[in-house]
Amino acid sequence: MSTITQGGPSLPQERRVVTEIPGPRSRELLARKQAAVPPGIGTTLPVFVTHAGGGVVVDADGNSLIDFGSGIAVTSVGNANPRVAERVRKQVGDFTHTCFMVTPYESYVEVCEALNRITPGDHEKRTFLVNSGAEAVENAVKVARHATGRPAVVVFDHAYHGRTLLTMTLTAKNMPYKHRFGPFAPEVYRMPLAYPFRWPTGPDNCAAEAAAQAIDAINKQIGAENVAAVVIEPIAGEGGFIEPAPGFLPRLAEFCKANGIVFIADEVQTGFARTGDLFACEHEGIVPDIVTTAKGIAGGLPLAAVTGRAELMDQVHVGGLGGTYGGNPLACEAALGVLETIENDGLVERARRIGSIMLPRLRALADRHPVIGDVRGRGAMVAIELVEPGTKEPDAATTGEVLRRAQAEGLLTLTAGTYGNVLRFLPPLVIPDHLLDEGLGILEKVFGDL
Template sequence: MTEIPQERRVVTAIPGPKSVELQARRLATVAAGVGSTLPVFTARAGGGIIEDVDGNRLIDLGSGIAVTSVGASAEAVVRRASAQLADFTHTCFMVTPYEGYVEVCEQLAELTPGDHAKKSALFNSGAEAVENAVKIARIHTKRTAVVVFDHGYHGRTNLTMALTAKNMPYKQGFGPFAPEVYRVPVAYGYRWPTGAENAGAEASAQAIDQINKQIGAENVAAIIIEPVLGEGGFIEPAKGFLPAIAQFAKDNGIVFVADEIQSGFCRTGQWFACEDEGIVPDLITTAKGIAGGLPLSAVTGRAEIMDSAHSGGLGGTYGGNPVACAGALGAIETMRELDLNGKAKRIEEVMKGRLAEMQSKLGNGDIIGDIRGRGAMIAIELVKSGTKDPDPQAAADLAKACHAEGVLVLTCGTYGNVLRFLPPLVIGEDLLNEALDVIEQAFGRI
């Protein structure tokens, strides 16, 4: 495995000529509905760098959307997955099982919150994990309704589109959607009408009131929430909100599901974001960072809930693929050995400090309305000067300016006005600061 120099290098326009040529081939054969944030074609990646086919090296502040937390070519992931590839690529765990699947489930039982007996089932994608969590909750409770939250994102399958709040681009034109899905308010502190300090108590009271009056708690199988809302804008529910909702679920026999697909596996400076307020979910869904870039997801939860499904009721041809399981064991090994929770906390310290300085320099006409997030899951919400009106154009312009200078950033948010930062947890601090320099300069150009 060749070590990629950990330095930004821009040698062509971005995208460069080879990427432009590949993009033309792509447009001829790849469906138009599959988008790309930046059409530079990757040749190799590792640490905090993506190198494209033209020889440009971009600082990676996206991690493939929080996937390559251990880097895109982590030694332990490559070593374990390569060894597994040499032994066998697939048998289907439902046909003849293998140890790697069991080992991943053992690790999940150890790492996820709570000291109760736990079991897991492995799948391929985050959406698949969420969909199976709903199946498990429904068969366990013998109820049908599912409660989700404003600004939530849970996937692109039919059921998970129904669970997802944002219409465009995820839902537009793809209905009708799965029934018995209900949406209630979330404690979005920055935009809460009576102020962030009241958001936790007021939003939880409103959500619980709506559930009781409009659905009936006795009809609810599951309440599903991201402990830090990802696509919705890296929203941290105001303090007190998650404990209140979790307690309501417990009091009413509702399965509380923490969707940790983006926020899990050291991303927020803890193994799982729900640990911040001591939340112990009944079920937790994971994917993205679990396997160092290989496709793997899981539902982990209380053994008695997980065992509610009959034999053969859960699974899938590729679920818990042996190579992906090997990758997961390598990723977890790396997270432990390098203390990636500690590294995520340091990334937060550096990023929030620098972003606050930028906010201060911009003065009263500040377009950075809010700086938020935890660990290496940080965001800035951009607003029109002197207001809280969302400014999606500023987010798009900032991203474009960063891309041109060799820094890959992503946007998100229900209003499209949030710049989100998801650096690999192994990124060097000098590289991170260089990326922040580019971001600061970009503010001067929009």
């Protein structure tokens, strides 16, 4: 058993189940939550956390769970990462807020300089900071519309972009994200995604056919000259970790460039080393016009960013962008600690190592259990899709049962997918190998028991 120091006492890197999950103390807290918080704020696993770090989450009953969720890809560098914690600790003693639009501070500029340097492409860039991934995507669309003078925005099946009015409109999935929250924003058009596992004519034809269908629909139904932006996740996150068929994204990017359309890559979940590249676009050499980032950017503090070509970003009038809390100094210091950790600790390579461990084990599991229809992902962003054996009919019931049994064994993981039939795995990039191995062993046991 190893330990890891994450902003406090050494936290043993072990799975430890000492009560049923959730235990009595967590159930007490859950009752308080139900009395104080509306039920619309759901909970995947109602264990109340007291400590976390490395590859574990410790709850109020003393259970130590293996973390295959990272707070939905947020704590990639670990909870209370020492560099992050030390920077935040110092900053909170200096000042917590001035509003960058009133009296600026250096750390905001440092974060923007870093993102301008590390996001794909060597062109001149500008970055501004906001609070959340949804806010970043919404602002990226604002910039694209302002720069092009065009109204239309193109998105894709299985997309998830956020919960604001515009980003909820951009999102594909009705329940739970859109149901009874309309009417939605105008001038948003949805196109097919190159989803290899579910493409009607098979994965080999997927990229070319999906791109041709999307481009044909844009030209005929909207008119390319009316499209401000194409917004797409390089790997669809909430949609089920769908990696578009190779060639699909480059074809879209070429079409956008030829028609003056802003290509926006939503890297909110895929960014900051998660996929084994610093950004998922790099896998196929895509250079977006605008990149949106959040989640893994600041080790758990609320921060997001919009990074784009200078000629686009500079067109927005003074005062047209911003927000009271955007680029909070604590979050900026945290982000600088995250970026330093990714570089100094080799977390891009570590993500690849995690993928090289997980994917073969999951593929072998799929060979033994035909309920697993597909294994996919890159780096430390990996998923399995569950189906009725011998078909591609989604099996959400078994997915939920696997989730519950794994959690009862002390493995924290998440579901996803348009059909609710995908188990997604997002371990912290700092998880030790022995916990990765043990977590996969729990999955193997659960499937064996089923």
